[in-house]
Amino acid sequence: MKILVTAKRVTDPNASLVINDDGSWIDDDVEYILNPFCENAIECALELAEAHDAETIAIGIGEEEIQRTIRQGALARGIDRGIHVDAEEEELDSEMIAKILKAVVEREEPDVVVLGKQAVDGDSNQVSQLLAEMLGWPQATFASEVKIEGDEAIVTREVDGGLETIGVGLPAIISADLRLNDPRYASLAGIMKAKKKPLEELDLDDLELDDEEPKVRVVKLHEPAGRSAGVVVADVDELIVKLTTEARVL
Amino acid sequence: MSKILVVAEHDDGNVKKATLTTLNMARQLAEKRGASIDIAVVGSGVGGVAEALAGYGAETIHVADHADLAYPLASSWAKVIADIASAADADVIASSASTTGKDIMPRVAARLEAGMASDVVGVVDTDDGVGFRRPMWAGALLADVVIDSDVWVVTARGSAFDAAAATGGESAIDAFAAEPNLAASRTRFIRFDGTQSDRPTLDEADIVVAGGRGLKSADGFNQVVEPLADSLGAAIGASRAAVDDGFCPNDYQIGQTGKVVAPQLYFAVAISGAIQHLAGMKNSKVIVAINTRDDEPIHKIADYTLVGDAFSVIPELCEKIAAVKSGS
Ligand SMILES: Cc1cc2nc3c(=O)[nH]c(=O)nc-3n(C[C@H](O)[C@H](O)[C@H](O)COP(=O)(O)OP(=O)(O)OC[C@H]3O[C@@H](n4cnc5c(N)ncnc54)[C@H](O)[C@@H]3O)c2cc1C
Numbered sequence: 001m002k003i004l005v006t007a008k009r010v011t012d013p014n015a016s017l018v019i020n021d022d023g024s025w026i027d028d029d030v031e032y033i034l035n036p037f038c039e040n041a042i043e044c045a046l047e048l049a050e051a052h053d054a055e056t057i058a059i060g061i062g063e064e065e066i067q068r069t070i071r072q073g074a075l076a077r078g079i080d081r082g083i084h085v086d087a088e089e090e091e092l093d094s095e096m097i098a099k100i101l102k103a104v105v106e107r108e109e110p111d112v113v114v115l116g117k118q119a120v121d122g123d124s125n126q127v128s129q130l131l132a133e134m135l136g137w138p139q140a141t142f143a144s145e146v147k148i149e150g151d152e153a154i155v156t157r158e159v160d161g162g163l164e165t166i167g168v169g170l171p172a173i174i175s176a177d178l179r180l181n182d183p184r185y186a187s188l189a190g191i192m193k194a195k196k197k198p199l200e201e202l203d204l205d206d207l208e209l210d211d212e213e214p215k216v217r218v219v220k221l222h223e224p225a226g227r228s229a230g231v232v233v234a235d236v237d238e239l240i241v242k243l244t245t246e247a248r249v250l
Numbered sequence: 251m252s253k254i255l256v257v258a259e260h261d262d263g264n265v266k267k268a269t270l271t272t273l274n275m276a277r278q279l280a281e282k283r284g285a286s287i288d289i290a291v292v293g294s295g296v297g298g299v300a301e302a303l304a305g306y307g308a309e310t311i312h313v314a315d316h317a318d319l320a321y322p323l324a325s326s327w328a329k330v331i332a333d334i335a336s337a338a339d340a341d342v343i344a345s346s347a348s349t350t351g352k353d354i355m356p357r358v359a360a361r362l363e364a365g366m367a368s369d370v371v372g373v374v375d376t377d378d379g380v381g382f383r384r385p386m387w388a389g390a391l392l393a394d395v396v397i398d399s400d401v402w403v404v405t406a407r408g409s410a411f412d413a414a415a416a417t418g419g420e421s422a423i424d425a426f427a428a429e430p431n432l433a434a435s436r437t438r439f440i441r442f443d444g445t446q447s448d449r450p451t452l453d454e455a456d457i458v459v460a461g462g463r464g465l466k467s468a469d470g471f472n473q474v475v476e477p478l479a480d481s482l483g484a485a486i487g488a489s490r491a492a493v494d495d496g497f498c499p500n501d502y503q504i505g506q507t508g509k510v511v512a513p514q515l516y517f518a519v520a521i522s523g524a525i526q527h528l529a530g531m532k533n534s535k536v537i538v539a540i541n542t543r544d545d546e547p548i549h550k551i552a553d554y555t556l557v558g559d560a561f562s563v564i565p566e567l568c569e570k571i572a573a574v575k576s577g578s
Pocket residue numbers: 036037120178461462463464465488489490491492503504505506507508509519520521522523524525526527530540541542543546558559560561
């Protein structure tokens with residue numbers, strides 16, 4: 001069996017992002033991390049590989065810096081090898097990412113692709129579903145439990161009204177939610193080994209995608225209207241007075 | 251002329267509020283683009299849903315009623331929605347950003363080679379034409395995006411739009427001969443474990459009481475959050491930490507990766523206010539924080555902060571709310 005998993009680099013959620021006058025943002029000095037949902041996806045791939053004896057491959061799309069994310073976030077944890085698709089990430093929309101992944105899936109022919117449910121920078125939550133439709137594969141998104149039984153993945157999904165369980169025939173796309181697992185840490189040995197693991201470099205030309213244009217463009221960024229701190233009330237009585245006479249919500 | 255197809259959300263034959271909030275986003279967009287609105291009702295035994303929506307100003311309501319569509323499985327629903335959009339010549343397909351909308355709509359976009367904007371909170375004019383405003387980075391920034399393709403797919407955040415009111419008039423109801431691909435989709439529904447509750451749902455409630463890790467256990471969570479919610483007729487929510495620690499079901503989670511709410515009144519009880527939590531509630535009208543500390547991020551956005559131990563403060567609060575409600 002073969003499992004492909006994604007490793008996306010995102011700005012640290014705790015970093016403050018400063019907007020330029022032209023409505024773009026300045027990425028100087030911002031720390032980057034592995035997208036938290038990709039950590040769950042990688043852990044899922046490793047656990048499935050341990051249970052079913054699979055080869056695991058991590059793919060990251062972006063500038064050269066993502067190679068570090070692939071090595072430290074995926075290979076050091078135990079993923080067998082990496083693929084870096086070189087592209088300017090800001091120039092890509094979700095559809096372009098999905099097209100790149102599709103091209104890599106066609107080269108590698110994995111049985112399962114595990115992605116994160118969303119990237120915590122763009123918060124789009126689209127790539128897994130786009131990829132599934134482009135490939136004509138079934139999908140099990142927002143997974144909180146994954147088992148493979150024969151040629152089917154049995155997946156429990158976190159949905160609005162509770163938990164849904166579906167079966168999807170392989171090959172299939174799975175997107176990981178945060179409660180899927182507790183991602184392991186890379187061991188020292190893992191970090192040493194990761195330095196020597198193969199990391200293939202591809203560009204859009206290699207995948208015959210260099211003529212593609214993104215369809216969705218960010219034209220401007222804004223700061224949301226701020227909300228200022230209110231008052232500290234002395235006790236329950238004062239809170240009741242505020243809610244009834246000032247806020248008038250009781 | 252441009253045509254917007256709104257995908258209805260329903261539950262047991264009832265129209266969900268999410269349909270009406272999406273419809274409102276569609277009306278704003280229709281006004282800017284000079285578009286008409288159609289509605290798609292997909293499911294099994296959904297004739298009543300179509301009838302209930304007939305007075306909302308849609309030109310045509312397309313009803314795809316088929317036993318294979320009984321459960322919203324992404325591949326087969328996406329095919330049928332895309333088929334309806336093509337047959338009706340719609341150039342915008344919109345649904346709510348519920349977990350169902352998030353699961354299905356990107357597949358619709360892929361089928362129609364449409365660009366897609368997720369989780370939009372506004373329809374805006376940009377230098378490049380009509381676009382959508384959507385939060386990024388857990389709502390730390392808002393982005394105005396435009397879509398360059400001929401067909402657009404959009405999901406609308408329910409809390410950002412009021413429910414559309416009925417306009418009178420009658421829509422034409424058209425049976426659509428759906429051809430779902432359930433067998434070919436290699437997807438089977440196994441089970442749904444729904445959260446049972448008699449309380450209002452999070453997306454429909456005027457008041458939300460949310461509990462966090464500070465409540466220490468499932469018992470502690472229930473002991474504090476339930477009586478307060480009961481005294482207010484409120485929905486119950488939670489931080490991710492409270493869900494992760496097993497205090498309450500997953501669909502109580504509010505935040506960047508859970509539900510987004512904007513009620514009239516929000517109680518954050520024993521919640522510190524991490525950016526990912528704030529992403530799901532900071533547009534509430536009035537926010538009350540109850541916390542043993544006074545220096546947590548939640549206090550920077552709360553209108554009223556009560557410093558104290560939830561286990562002793564909440565019983566007193568419930569008692570005094572009951573007194574206010576009974577008019578004594
Ligand atoms: C990718 C990602 C996505 C995430 N998505 C979400 C999300 O959607 N929603 C979400 O909520 N979080 C989310 N998180 C987690 C988030 O970062 C925080 O860890 C989480 O919100 C903390 O929950 P909490 O406030 O309940 O717990 P804590 O931060 O531990 O806060 C507990 C609070 O309780 C107070 N307290 C303790 N005892 C009492 C008492 N007896 N009475 C009153 N107060 C008391 C403490 O002072 C403290 O403020 C996400 C994190 C990541 C990395």
